[in-house]
Amino acid sequence: MPDRSTELVRRLMDRYGSTFAEEAGIRLADRPGPLYQLLVLTTLLSARISAGVAVAAARALFGAGYRTPEAMARASWQQRVDALGRGHYRRYDERTATELGDEAQLCLDRWRGDLRRLRAEADGQVRSLRSMLVEFSGIGPTGADIFTREVQGVWPEYRPYLDRKVTAGATKVGLPAKPESLTGLVPPKELPRLASALVRVALDRTPPDDLVRTARRRA
Template identity: 45%
Template sequence: MKQTERIDALLAEYGRTFAAELGVDLSRNTPSPLFRLLCLALLTSAPVQAEIAMRAARAMADAGWTTPKKLAASTWPERVKVLNGAGYARVDEKTATQIMDFNHHLLDAYDGDLRQLRAEANGDPDAAIRALKRFKGIGDTGAAIFLREVQAVWGEFYPFADKASLSTAEKLGLPTDAAKLARLSGRADFPRLVAALVRVKLAHDIDRFRD
């Protein structure tokens, strides 16, 4: 199978960004969708399954916590209850504290608007990652998840691929350089492609696409 054919197959079966799965329209590039994506990055950074992190992110939205100010009005017991109900039984209390610390930083440093972080990074992915890692609970994995998804609307960070997507690309005989990989997919499909590479890894479906 040619590389382009393999990419087409990946996009057809797994080509859905995690923001799209969450129901977040990043094309608006407004504070609320960006905040919800950052919450997903935090939740995915915890030692839980990706499905549980997604469920928790949806539960936060269902609770009405779609902006930093709305989350700030929540209580610790309320956050624990919502996270526990979403399956965060082992790390619900820790995450309930982390997410408020991270929310305080977002309000204090960026007035609740992640577009200010974008301006601060000035197109430098390393600067963006450093800024993202200042949020409580966000490490290399969480920062990479955020940039991997947000490049769809923050074009200065395109093409960005994290270790998870590139390790799968290598196993599938695809380029392990983000720029080379992007040339095979095209700019519009690249965020979907890197998400697909992560999804096929999470689904333990690499061998089928390789063989």
């Protein structure tokens, strides 16, 4: 890898290298609790609201004890609305509170509260995984991208998963836009962090000057 690409990736990872799950306090692992928490975070990130607010709302929900589908399903609609409000997730709070209840019940009914069963059924097929994810009421194609992008860290059969938002960020800073080229820039386990960094760049209207300068030197 060229030295300038190395420098750019290092700067990206230093500045933006936390995944959204990490920011939400999720210690992602192939276990029912963290996987369900990622599903909740994915639902929040799927709305047209800032990622920072979505992460804060996830922390508020988890802080209220809604860390499992059982706990989320037991909570009243108003309790979920109140928790979302404490995270300043107000514009979509009522709709999202309903979706979170419906999703928790679907997780319990179809997957017995354990998304590892969803993983087993998808059998390493991205299309199958995405089709099952969008059955959750608050998750559409964008949400399926978010979940798969983050979960590839613990479900390695889905690596590399670098969607259009990731490649848009890569293009913005002058890195290769092809997923197969991006894959070689970091060790496989670091792909979720690189993907999250590039998504943040794609969402940022004014990337930091140091990244812009490094990208220009690569041009």
